[in-house]
Amino acid sequence: MKDAKKSLIAGEKEKRDKSKVRVRGILGRFRLFSPNVEKPSDDSSATSSFEISAPYNTVHRVHVGYDGQKFSGLPQPWMDILLRDISEADQKRNPTAVVTALKFYAASLKQQEEKFLTTNSIFNNSDEEEIDVQLTGEVLQRLTMTEDPCSSSSSSLSRRGDAPSASSLPSPSSSSNSLSPTDRHDLPPISSPAPPLPPKRTSERAPPPPPPARTYKPSSNGYHPHPQPSASSSSIDSQVAAATAAAAAPPTGDTPVAAAAENGFAAAAAEEEAQQPKKVVPTPAPRVPPKVPPKPAHLKSSAGLGSPSITSSLSTSLNSIGHENDRSSSSRGDCSSGLHFSSSNASSDADPLASFNKENESSNNNVAAAPLVPATTTTPAATAVQNKVHNNNNGGGGLLHHGEDGPVRVRSNATKIEKLKMTDEEVITELRRIVNPGNPLEHYEVKKQIGVGASGTVFIARRNDTKEVVAVKRMAFKSQPKKEMLVTEIKVMQQYKHPNLVNYLDSYLVEADDLWVVMDYLEGGNLTDVVVKTELDEGQIAAVLKECLKALHFLHSHSIVHRDIKSDNVLLGMNGAVKLTDMGFCAQIQPGSKRDTVVGTPYWMSPEILSKKKYNYKVDIWSLGIMALEMIDGEPPYMRETPMKAIFLIAQNGKPEIQRRNELSPELVDFLDRCLVVDPESRACTEELLAHPFISTAKPLTSLVPYIKAVKELKEKEARGGK
Numbered sequence: 001m002k003d004a005k006k007s008l009i010a011g012e013k014e015k016r017d018k019s020k021v022r023v024r025g026i027l028g029r030f031r032l033f034s035p036n037v038e039k040p041s042d043d044s045s046a047t048s049s050f051e052i053s054a055p056y057n058t059v060h061r062v063h064v065g066y067d068g069q070k071f072s073g074l075p076q077p078w079m080d081i082l083l084r085d086i087s088e089a090d091q092k093r094n095p096t097a098v099v100t101a102l103k104f105y106a107a108s109l110k111q112q113e114e115k116f117l118t119t120n121s122i123f124n125n126s127d128e129e130e131i132d133v134q135l136t137g138e139v140l141q142r143l144t145m146t147e148d149p150c151s152s153s154s155s156s157l158s159r160r161g162d163a164p165s166a167s168s169l170p171s172p173s174s175s176s177n178s179l180s181p182t183d184r185h186d187l188p189p190i191s192s193p194a195p196p197l198p199p200k201r202t203s204e205r206a207p208p209p210p211p212p213a214r215t216y217k218p219s220s221n222g223y224h225p226h227p228q229p230s231a232s233s234s235s236i237d238s239q240v241a242a243a244t245a246a247a248a249a250p251p252t253g254d255t256p257v258a259a260a261a262e263n264g265f266a267a268a269a270a271e272e273e274a275q276q277p278k279k280v281v282p283t284p285a286p287r288v289p290p291k292v293p294p295k296p297a298h299l300k301s302s303a304g305l306g307s308p309s310i311t312s313s314l315s316t317s318l319n320s321i322g323h324e325n326d327r328s329s330s331s332r333g334d335c336s337s338g339l340h341f342s343s344s345n346a347s348s349d350a351d352p353l354a355s356f357n358k359e360n361e362s363s364n365n366n367v368a369a370a371p372l373v374p375a376t377t378t379t380p381a382a383t384a385v386q387n388k389v390h391n392n393n394n395g396g397g398g399l400l401h402h403g404e405d406g407p408v409r410v411r412s413n414a415t416k417i418e419k420l421k422m423t424d425e426e427v428i429t430e431l432r433r434i435v436n437p438g439n440p441l442e443h444y445e446v447k448k449q450i451g452v453g454a455s456g457t458v459f460i461a462r463r464n465d466t467k468e469v470v471a472v473k474r475m476a477f478k479s480q481p482k483k484e485m486l487v488t489e490i491k492v493m494q495q496y497k498h499p500n501l502v503n504y505l506d507s508y509l510v511e512a513d514d515l516w517v518v519m520d521y522l523e524g525g526n527l528t529d530v531v532v533k534t535e536l537d538e539g540q541i542a543a544v545l546k547e548c549l550k551a552l553h554f555l556h557s558h559s560i561v562h563r564d565i566k567s568d569n570v571l572l573g574m575n576g577a578v579k580l581t582d583m584g585f586c587a588q589i590q591p592g593s594k595r596d597t598v599v600g601t602p603y604w605m606s607p608e609i610l611s612k613k614k615y616n617y618k619v620d621i622w623s624l625g626i627m628a629l630e631m632i633d634g635e636p637p638y639m640r641e642t643p644m645k646a647i648f649l650i651a652q653n654g655k656p657e658i659q660r661r662n663e664l665s666p667e668l669v670d671f672l673d674r675c676l677v678v679d680p681e682s683r684a685c686t687e688e689l690l691a692h693p694f695i696s697t698a699k700p701l702t703s704l705v706p707y708i709k710a711v712k713e714l715k716e717k718e719a720r721g722g723k
């Protein structure tokens with residue numbers, strides 16, 4: 001009787017709580033479409049039938065000129081898109097931002113498989129094919145005028161004081177570096193229209209009539225999932241670009257000229273090393289292959305799991321993690337005092353975990369907000385990771401010597417280890433080392449599908465012995481375009497444990513193709529669903545940000561940069577727990593060093609990434625600021641613009657307009673202002689933000705519960721067909 005009364009009271013309370021849930025109005029986020037596999041996450045019957053065709057075999061060299069009036073040299077389809085998306089007046093007003101957008105666009109053409117440039121993640125680590133943007137006239141003059149790319153001084157090309165300086169935008173010199181990705185699908189069609197596209201964000205409310213750019217409908221607006229051969233592959237003519245750059249451009253990044261020269265030397269050495277015949281990577285002790293069940297139907301074809309995508313958020317390559325340090329850069333940011341970074345050396349650069357181990361050995365670890373230390377360093381996986389480092393080095397130039405006391409790593413003269421691309425076989429070998437042995441079906445009973453991502457399908461499963469409910473992401477490994485990234489994600493998840501990171505439990509590789517990653521099940525779904533359908537108040541927004549900041553502080557304290565912070569990558573527990581996921585894009589950045597791989601999701605990307613500058617962990621802070629805007633507005637800035645235009649606008653405007661500034665508390669406005677600073681050196685760090693007055697207004701996490709429940713119910717209703 002008492003219990004019945006209690007549950008009645010609880011039920012009433014829940015009802016009251018629910019009635020307080022503020023449902024977002026019609027200005028909710030547009031429904032986005034992706035060419036790949038995204039299906040309604042609740043649609044367990046959903047399977048993908050869409051396959052991205054293999055795109056480009058040819059290499060085009062695209063030299064783009066700008067005479068102060070208009071751009072020339074672009075392939076016609078690009079020109080069409082440019083004219084469609086960015087008015088001539090805008091082009092003229094800020095040609096450097098156009099260049100940023102073009103380069104980003106061009107680089108995306110390099111992706112063999114990709115998603116639409118919408119909310120999807122992008123990884124581009126290749127500098128083989130790029131657009132060569134040769135500028136002439138006033139743009140070139142202006143570009144050469146400013147030297148400090150992070151300068152907060154406003155450029156003559158910037159419309160607002162907070163806009164990036166002209167030199168923070170791509171310069172001719174940067175065109176000789178790898179450039180940024182964009183949306184290949186943006187090309188106009190030359191063949192049949194694209195197949196209908198499933199929605200990417202299932203939770204998104206029905207949009208108002210979307211502008212052409214956001215619907216990606218073929219032919220009507222030029223957005224197509226299939227690559228267009230005519231403009232398919234752009235390639236930088238590096239010699240020409242280098243010549244142009246050498247003559248005209250300031251050094252990119254924040255490095256002094258001498259350091260830049262040194263860096264150039266290192267890069268050249270790496271290039272040279274990469275061209276050496278590849279040595280055989282030692283094969284690990286053979287593992288007794290587990291008895292495997294028949295291949296699941298959904299893995300029989302890659303299409304069944306969703307088209308592979310370079311933008312897989314489960315993706316960061318081994319190459320990318322810890323291999324791109326710009327040793328010459330000395331910038332450390334303004335917030336590093338409270339954080340411990342392990343000192344950089346060649347060996348630790350090779351793998352974040354190597355660095356982590358080193359860090360553990362060190363006694364001066366003063367990480368402040370890392371309630372849990374990274375998981376054991378003595379697990380087979382950790383050992384395997386170390387082996388991997390050795391193998392990598394060995395493969396890269398026979399640098400490993402095994403002494404009696406164990407392996408001794410000798411400093412490589414080539415710092416750009418990412419040049420050493422792993423073959424698929426090597427990746428699989430590596431993967432086998434780090435996953436659990438055995439057959440997962442002996443341990444888990446797969447229940448139902450809960451979602452489909454770019455790289456795989458997520459299921460609820462139950463552990464046979466403990467009856468624990470878990471989430472299992474299953475991926476057709478062989479058809480993944482960036483296999484190394486999956487390996488990286490597993491490694492990062494294995495090694496870095498924190499209450500605000502989605503907890504990794506196990507992984508298995510079945511028949512060398514069915515990759516299982518078992519993790520905690522976050523029943524509340526992702527934050528996107530909540531921000532799209534409801535309006536959190538400031539205390540709740542602060543609560544979410546606080547949890548994310550704790551996770552970021554932990555990662556940054558271990559020299560790990562997440563690189564894909566957005567609401568999609570924040571999962572929620574039914575108790576209000578907030579956890580970051582998608583560690584695939586993580587990379588290590590040593591103190592004082594920066595990276596230049598273009599990674600992330602364009603709308604959330606910081607100006608320094610978009611303009612292909614060297615960057616550090618501050619990129620996560622920018623993205624967190626954008627995510628805060630998502631929670632306020634239901635979508636990130638420029639979400640209703642075409643991808644090309646959005647990149648142009650980020651490059652041009654730098655800090656986005658805070659639409660509802662007047663409705664927000666001064667604390668929240670200040671928090672946003674500290675995150676969305678164009679100059680990363682002046683941008684806040686996690687430590688500062690955790691102590692920010694806005695964060696101290698955080699409500700208890702339980703305040704999120706009614707919202708999470710309401711959204712879940714709404715989604716279930718939608719899945720049942722009752723809107």
Ligand SMILES: Nc1ncnc2c1ncn2[C@@H]1O[C@H](COP(=O)(O)OP(=O)(O)OP(=O)(O)O)[C@@H](O)[C@H]1O
Pocket residue numbers: 041121311312313314450451452453454455456457458471473502519520521522523525526568571581582
């Ligand atoms: N641990 C988890 N608990 C609950 N739901 C999850 C979990 N992991 C993923 N999901 C949900 O499953 C769906 C697919 O997730 P996934 O991570 O595959 O998406 P994605 O980020 O688009 O894809 P990818 O990571 O392959 O790029 C999403 O709706 C996500 O919220």
